[in-house]
Amino acid sequence: MTEFNTIDDLDVNGKTVLVRADLNVPMQDGKVSDTTRIDRLAPTLTELAKKGAKVVVLSHFGRPKNGPDAKNSLRNVLDALSAAVGQTVAFGEDCVGDKAKAAIDGVQPGAIVLLENTRFHAEEEKNDPAFAKQIAALGDLYVNDAFSAAHRAHASTEGVAQYLPAAAGRLMQAELEALTKALEKPERPVAAVVGGAKISTKLDLLGNLVKKVDMLALGGGMANTFLYAQGVDVGASLCEKDMADQARAIMETAKAANCELLLPKDFIVAKEFKAGAANRAVPADGIGADEMALDVGPKTVEFLGLKLQGAKTVVWNGPLGAFEIQPFDAGTNAVAGLVAERTSEGGLLSVAGGGDTVSALAHAGVEEKFTYISAAGGAFLEWLEGKDLPGVAALKKK
Numbered sequence: 044m045t046e047f048n049t050i051d052d053l054d055v056n057g058k059t060v061l062v063r064a065d066l067n068v069p070m071q072d073g074k075v076s077d078t079t080r081i082d083r084l085a086p087t088l089t090e091l092a093k094k095g096a097k098v099v100v101l102s103h104f105g106r107p108k109n110g111p112d113a114k115n116s117l118r119n120v121l122d123a124l125s126a127a128v129g130q131t132v133a134f135g136e137d138c139v140g141d142k143a144k145a146a147i148d149g150v151q152p153g154a155i156v157l158l159e160n161t162r163f164h165a166e167e168e169k170n171d172p173a174f175a176k177q178i179a180a181l182g183d184l185y186v187n188d189a190f191s192a193a194h195r196a197h198a199s200t201e202g203v204a205q206y207l208p209a210a211a212g213r214l215m216q217a218e219l220e221a222l223t224k225a226l227e228k229p230e231r232p233v234a235a236v237v238g239g240a241k242i243s244t245k246l247d248l249l250g251n252l253v254k255k256v257d258m259l260a261l262g263g264g265m266a267n268t269f270l271y272a273q274g275v276d277v278g279a280s281l282c283e284k285d286m287a288d289q290a291r292a293i294m295e296t297a298k299a300a301n302c303e304l305l306l307p308k309d310f311i312v313a314k315e316f317k318a319g320a321a322n323r324a325v326p327a328d329g330i331g332a333d334e335m336a337l338d339v340g341p342k343t344v345e346f347l348g349l350k351l352q353g354a355k356t357v358v359w360n361g362p363l364g365a366f367e368i369q370p371f372d373a374g375t376n377a378v379a380g381l382v383a384e385r386t387s388e389g390g391l392l393s394v395a396g397g398g399d400t401v402s403a404l405a406h407a408g409v410e411e412k413f414t415y416i417s418a419a420g421g422a423f424l425e426w427l428e429g430k431d432l433p434g435v436a437a438l439k440k441k
């Protein structure tokens with residue numbers, strides 16, 4: 044990769060290296076439920092530490108709206124990070140200012156310090172230059188290893204690279220190399236599967252994605268929003284109703300681009316969002332006013348199975364249902380199984396990514412069978428669109 048500096052180009056011994064990581068990991072009952080992102084980040088941190096750097100880890104965690112709160116504190120991932128790097132990681136109560144500086148000053152070269160959630164400051168998402176400078180003031184060098192957050196032009200992913208010598212971390216390098224190898228010239232037909240809960244932030248990319256793929260299968264809250272936009276009553280389901288106009292525009296774009304849009308035929312609905320909740324299968328237009336579509340139903344699984352049989356390449360981000368609570372994992376498990384089987388038989392190239400998607404595929408027991416699993420979801424889809432991701436662009440050699 045000649046376009047970027049990597050860790051090989053940095054002299055890190057005795058330096059303080061700021062590493063932008065993506066520790067936005069799936070959580071259940073206050074514990075990290077999937078450590079993939081942490082495990083893939085760990086080699087970068089241990090390499091820098093072994094080379095004699097003080098390693099300062101920066102990350103966002105969740106989407107806090109009103110400043111600091113315990114649920115979105117990166118303290119929640121400190122133990123998992125320490126376990127992954129095989130050493131006790133120190134913690135700084137803030138990502139800028141005196142508290143951050145004190146935490147960094149308190150450790151020796153070779154140590155790793157995790158700073159508090161960058162999104163506890165509103166300036167982070169505004170990519171405020173003064174805030175980026177405050178972050179940069181904490182270190183000598185900047186390494187971005189958060190490919191999965193590289194689609195965000197935020198102070199810690201983009202801004203800080205303007206003020207320090209910058210390089211790509213090992214995970215960033217590996218993701219770009221693997222995705223380029225797998226998907227530079229994808230064999231057609233290409234099918235995209237998009238589900239999950241992040242609706243408004245992923246709608247923009249769908250408008251471009253439908254121009255690049257031959258089929259787009261929707262599940263999760265994304266499918267509910269599109270069905271609502273078509274006039275279907277989705278009851279109490281996860282749905283961003285104010286996105287209906289944008290969903291309709293994407294449907295038009297898909298039609299014009301000859302991209303076949305595949306919406307669920309049926310759902311498994313329940314009145315409660317909890318494991319084992321009483322549930323029933325209903326047609327897509329049969330959701331009761333007090334019911335939530337928590338998974339795609341068996342007819343949808345069959346329909347997607349038939350459609351995906353015609354694909355040569357599948358890209359996937361976002362589970363088709365609330366896979367964390369059984370039995371609402373069945374649709375995701377079944378479709379993941381079909382994709383994995385065809386990949387193993389050699390008829391399909393499959394690439395999936397996203398914090399929760401990785402967790403869902405591991406839960407389905409098919410993680411090893413996909414051609415490539417990225418730690419990134421939205422960033423991977425934006426990369427696939429051919430977009431210059433701000434976090435990657437900022438690392439390009441000047």
Ligand SMILES: Nc1ncnc2c1ncn2[C@@H]1O[C@H](COP(=O)(O)OP(=O)(O)O)[C@@H](O)[C@H]1O
Binds near residue numbers: 264400
């Ligand atoms: N029908 C649904 N109703 C509520 N939540 C859903 C539904 N389908 C999927 N989800 C939720 O979507 C979340 C994952 O979405 P998202 O963050 O977009 O995926 P990723 O992290 O892989 O990019 C999961 O926590 C899952 O429970």
Ligand SMILES: O=C(OP(=O)(O)O)[C@H](O)COP(=O)(O)O
Binds near residue numbers: 065067191419422
């Ligand atoms: O989990 C992430 O993205 P993903 O859900 O697309 O995998 C990244 O940490 C980005 O998080 P954000 O979508 O809140 O900016």
